[in-house]
Every structure is written in C-alpha cells, then in structure tokens.
Amino acid sequence: MAYKKRLGDRKDGRRLRTLEPYNGLIPFIMKVKSDASNFFADSIEITEAEKFLRAKRIDGQPGLGLLHLFVATFVRTASQYPGINRFVSGQRVFAREYVEFVTTVKKEMRINAPETSIKIAFDPRDTIDDVYNKLNAEVAKVKDAAMTDTDDVAKALMKIPRLLLKFVISLLTTLDYFGKLPKSLIKASPFHGSLTISDVGSIGIPVIYHHLYNFGNMPLFISFGAKRKVYETQPDGTVIQRKYIDFTLVMDERICDGFYFSQAFKLFRSILRNPQVLETPPETVIEDVE
Secondary structure (H helix, E strand, C coil): CCCCCCCCCECCEEECCCCCHHHHHHHHHCCCHHHCEEEEEEEEECHHHHHHHHHHHHCCCCCCCHHHHHHHHHHHHHHHCHHHHEEEECCEEEECCCEEEEEEEECCCCCCCCEEEEEEEECCCCCHHHHHHHHHHHHHHHHHCCCCHHHHHHHHHCCCCHHHHHHHHHHHHHHHHCCCCCHHHHHHCCCCCCEEEEEHHHHCCCCCCCCCCCCCCCCEEEEEEEEEEEEEECCCCCEEEEEEEEEEEEEECCCCCHHHHHHHHHHHHHHHHCHHHHHCCCCCCCCCCC
16 A cells, blocks of 8 residues: 655655654754764675676666666665665654665766756666666756756756845755755755765776765765776685775764664675676565654
8 A cells, every 4th residue: 555645744755753762862962964974985896796787788788887786786775674765854764765866967078067966766676777777868868958957946046146045045944844845846956865876986086985965865975986906815825806896885874773774784785796686676675664
C-alpha cells in the first residue's frame, strides 16, 4: 500500500516518528550540518570494476564509467540500508522515497565554460543500466539547454539588491525549516537531495573532502579521485601491479548511528568490488522505520 502523507511530513520526505528519543534529540544539540559532519576516507581496488565497466562499454554502453558505478552502488546500498537516505530538516529526521542524486555538470571542458547542476531521482530498484540511461539523458539535456531550472532560479535571485537578497535567503531558509518551501524550488535546488558524488579524478586532481551545505538538506558528499597504480608484493615473493581509487565521504551523522552506517558502508565496498550484482534489481527493498 502506498504511503499517505501525514501532518508533519515534507514535500521531499516523510517524518520518522519512531526513532529513539536520543536520536530525536541530536538535531537540537547539533543544529546545523557543520556541527555534525563526519569525514571518512578509504581506497578500493578496482580490477573487477574495470573489467565489468569495460565489458559493459563493449556491450553497447559507451561512456559507462566510475561515476555511474558509484551512483548505482549507492542506490543499491540505500535499498538495503534506507537510513543512509534520510535527512534532517527543521530539527526533525525524514526519510526519502527516492534516491535524489545531485552533481555539477560543466558544459564544456574549458576554464570559462558555464556549469550547472543536475538532480536525478533514482528508484531503489534501479540497476546500473537504469542509472546509465537516466544520468546520460539528464547530462545530454543540460548540455543542449541554454538554461536549467537551477540557472533560472539563480538568475532571478541575483537580480535582487544585495541587502534584500539576504532577507529573501533568510525567508527561504525559514520556509524550509517548517517544510513550506515550494516544491518547484526544492526540485531546482542543488542543496536538497540524497547526496552529491564528485568525480574529481576526471579533472586530474587527487580526491578532496567536500563540505556539506548548511542550507538545504543534503546529508552526504562523496568524492573520488584519479586511478593510481600500486605495486604489491605477493606471499610467493612476486610483485604485481594493481589499480586503486581513493574516495572520501562527508556525512551528516544525525541521520543514522555509527554502527548502522558502518554496515551500510561494508555493503557499499562489497558492491564496488563485485559490481555484477548491479545488473539485476535487488531481491527485496527494505523500508525505513515509521
């Protein structure tokens, strides 16, 4: 049965009402994301991932890359651990129905080329093929369009005099706190969504830690860098070359506890090492608590 909105829910999520009292109190202690940000770094060996992506590209998906893989892996992880798809707004904890992925797109690889953001809603049942098709379609749409919804909102706001703009942003923040921000603004906002994943390796720099924005409700930011080669000594004394990807994650710790997140992260790493599971939908999708 489809969930019916209740008093206290938001346009972009339903309020979780059965959390432990301590978890409900935390957003009042750590009031903004900069108070509650945890920073995590890891590396993953990508031999199997590269084989998988190469085979998929040969099979008719040109351009399929690590960004698609990271997005699909998060979507699959959220299908089993929906707590990582929560967010905090108005000092309440909410669950999202879809995984809303946000990223920045540069229309051309030139220093002065304009950039914008895209937001794509993924179903927890989506496969890597679904992610590939939806993401590529949205990128193509943005590169062909003169302006996006995000660009239109930003352009309109920048026409407002500076002091008045400060008031307008404060008003929008207040509306967002009470869940009254217009749905059209939430849809256009790059600050509202499940997560951002940034492929900084594509522009040739090492992985970074990207901050979370206090405005909006984005609780996670993943960044991954360029591939690097490592020479490893084997038990028999031989030396082999392996490739690794370094990645970082900055998260709002108020959305779930450390043990829950650690279990979700173990699944995330396991899927990156064995991405073949992403070719079929999950057998079951776990619903978040009420």
